[in-house]
Amino acid sequence: MAENSKIEWTDHTFNPWIGCQKVSPGCDRCYAESLAKRYGWVEWGPHGERKRTSAANWKKPRQWAAAARGASRRPRVFCASLADVFDNQVPDDWRKDLFDLIAATPELDWLLLTKRPENLVRMFPTGPWLNVWLGTTCEDQERYDRRWPLLAAQSNVPVRFISYEPAIGPLVPHGVVVGNVFRTPDWLICGGESGHGARYMPAEWAEQAMWQCEVNMTAFFMKQMTGKKPIPPQLMVREFPHVGAR
Ligand code: SF4
Numbered sequence: 001m002a003e004n005s006k007i008e009w010t011d012h013t014f015n016p017w018i019g020c021q022k023v024s025p026g027c028d029r030c031y032a033e034s035l036a037k038r039y040g041w042v043e044w045g046p047h048g049e050r051k052r053t054s055a056a057n058w059k060k061p062r063q064w065a066a067a068a069r070g071a072s073r074r075p076r077v078f079c080a081s082l083a084d085v086f087d088n089q090v091p092d093d094w095r096k097d098l099f100d101l102i103a104a105t106p107e108l109d110w111l112l113l114t115k116r117p118e119n120l121v122r123m124f125p126t127g128p129w130l131n132v133w134l135g136t137t138c139e140d141q142e143r144y145d146r147r148w149p150l151l152a153a154q155s156n157v158p159v160r161f162i163s164y165e166p167a168i169g170p171l172v173p174h175g176v177v178v179g180n181v182f183r184t185p186d187w188l189i190c191g192g193e194s195g196h197g198a199r200y201m202p203a204e205w206a207e208q209a210m211w212q213c214e215v216n217m218t219a220f221f222m223k224q225m226t227g228k229k230p231i232p233p234q235l236m237v238r239e240f241p242h243v244g245a246r
Helices: 031-039 055-068 092-104 117-123 141-152 203-216
Strands: 002-004 012-014 076-079 109-114 132-137 159-164 176-178 181-183 187-191 219-224
Touching: 012 055, 055 092, 109 117, 109 159, 117 141, 132 141, 141 159, 141 176, 187 203, 203 219
Parallel strands: 012 076, 076 109, 109 132, 132 159, 159 187, 187 219
Antiparallel strands: 002 012, 176 181
C-alpha cells in the first residue's frame, strides 16, 4: 500500500508488507487490523500471515524520490501504517529489501515507527542513516520508560521521535543518559484515540507532555484530540524537528 497520506505529519505512507500482532495496550483497537479484516487482506496475530505488497507498490518511493529532486522541502514517508518494520515474524530478506530501497532514495526522509524497539539492535543495520527518522510508540508512561531508552541508544539517525498516540495514560517524556550523553526525544507527536469506543485523553495529559517537550527542546506536534474533537487553542502546536543540511 502506498498513497498520498492523510496523516497530518507525513507526505506519503508506504507499506512494504501488511500484517502484525498486538504487543501492548496501544494495539487494542488497531486500525490496521480492522482494515485487514474488512478487506480480507491477512489474518492478524501470531499465527497470521505477513503479506508483501506488490512490485508496483515498491516502485512508488523511487517515483516520489525522483519527483523530489531539486525540491525546496524533503518529503516525509511514513513506513509502515499496516505493519511493524521490526516485527519478528517478517523475513529478514524483506527487511533487507526495504533498507536497500531507503538507501536508494536519499531525497526522502523515512519515518520508521515501531512498538518493538527491543529489536532495533538486531534488525536495524548499522548506519549512518541520514534519511531515517526512527520512532517508537509510547501510549503511556510505562511504555515510554521501557521503549525510549532502547530508541535513545540508536545513534545512527538524525531524528529519534515518540508517537504518544493513542494516548491512554499520562506521559512525561524525560531524557535518559546514553553513554555520557543526556538524550531527549527530537520530536513528539501527541494524539488521542479515534473511532467508536475511543479511550479518553484529557487535554491535561497533552499539555503536560507539551510543557515537558518545551523544557527538553523537543519539537511537539499535536495531531488530534480524542474522537478528533477540536484541538484547544493552547494545544494547537505543530512543530517539526530541526534537521541540519544533508
Ligand atoms: S504494532 Fe501497530 S500494526 Fe501492529 S498490532 Fe499494534 S497497533 Fe497494530
